[in-house]
Amino acid sequence: MNDELKPMSTPFTKLKLEELGRVDVETFREQEKLQVTVVLDNVRSMHNIGSVFRTADGFAVEQIILCGITAQPPHREIEKTALGATQSINWTYFNGIKEALQHLRNQGYQVIAVEQAENSINLNQFQPKNNQKYALIFGNEVNGVSEEAMEMVDGCIEIPQFGTKHSFNIVVSAGIVLWDFFAKLNFK
Template identity: 30%
Template sequence: MRKLRHDEIPRLAPDELAAVPRHPVVAVLDDIRSLYNVGAIFRTSDAARIEKLYLTGITPTPEHPGMHKTALGAQDLVPWERHRDPLPLVDRLRAAGYTLAVLEITDTPSHIADLDASHFPLCLIVGNEVHGVRDALVARADVALEIPQYGAKQSLNVAVAYGVAVFGLVERCRSLQGLPPHPDEPARLPDRMDA
């Protein structure tokens, strides 16, 4: 075993990325206050090759130069939109066929492994670092995804929790489609999970 050099790591070039289907997951980042968390989420979203990020509430946008320290260019690779109010946005996403999933601790938790093909395409909603996902979004959700935690603390940093969840969702999506979890094979994703 040896560590690969940067030029040996198989990755898509930015111009190739536009021609490759994205995984059928979008995310709503609502009221996330930290530039660093949002930048890290952009970088993770590029690595997971999800469809789009929606920045709502007070969530900062990539125009802020401070975000570039953690996004490291991913802000130019991941499609994103700005919406002040997340409620009409998630209603439109549901009407477009997305399952609404909050990443939150609730009284009816689900796990990513429990999702089936009918849950995709999926909209993952993450919330504020202190208050979590706002109640009005929890009330609209179809499912609440919870990350099992085995220590004393009750939550993870939002960018860390997002990373765990989005990679779990991509792995689950690929598994349901019979695609390998590793991107070595350039398999084509269907436009919809039921295709």
Template identity: 30%
Template structure:
């Protein structure tokens, strides 16, 4: 182990609350602030896996906005949409997409205690047809004002905290969803990454002082 025992215990405590079967897919959210805020909220509610498709050219993660939370979730860019979503279905995930249509349901009518992949879409066009065809349910957040929708990062937060509420009521956060082996592997990776970044920071400081 490359970090202090105290640091390792803190990371392990985080991993014990992580919900490996509550996942998020960002379908081409292009605004850096929005994507980074989604990432921060994912960490806050214990989401471990954040997947995304991004069609832009600039860096999508802003570390000033994530406030370090990007280090504590596993984020992966997806190229093959069909293979990814088929794999999630094979793993037993229900795919829930935010989308306004005649057959959309209230977001609170979903049972988020089941293995769930929440899909959120682009700021202008929403979830793409390519992704939407895999949705088991389409959900909406009721709006009672002039605006027809929430900012995508806000909407993601509303949905994730409903999922957190349901899972807390069932006591799911009280028992690790990760196996001991999974936690150990993630702990080793995060501990190593933590040390490398710390050493790089120390090296940069020494270079500046020279």
């Protein structure tokens, strides 16, 4: 199959909602999931939290763990961007990140920070394994992943950046990393 883009003799027509093959919440809960748990470490913005829920739904991740000051559903500001994904994605709240990470470790997860750090691995060089469960930590919008969490991680992934800011919004980071994991694990 040739994947090159070619001019079409007929225009592209957007799909209608009923043509998207969307599943209901019950079917989603029963379907196979990407063996990834998203951990939000002191994320301040409820819009960011809602958007991460929606992104996690899009890639069918196992669950989201909310820690510290990260707000919890149900909340109107979270729902503005989650668009109902708080109903489809399983989530849990922990007061502290250490308790959350220990819980994940006890369940066999490899705990990985998504952060700019010494000895981090560029995302494009990291190859997730099919039979491994991963917990991906995304940090606070200003301070990133907490030092408490960094002391407990098994590894650190960094998204290569080439501009002047070297800073993506947490939702953009989650989208990039989750797509990368999904693609590497499902499209080999």
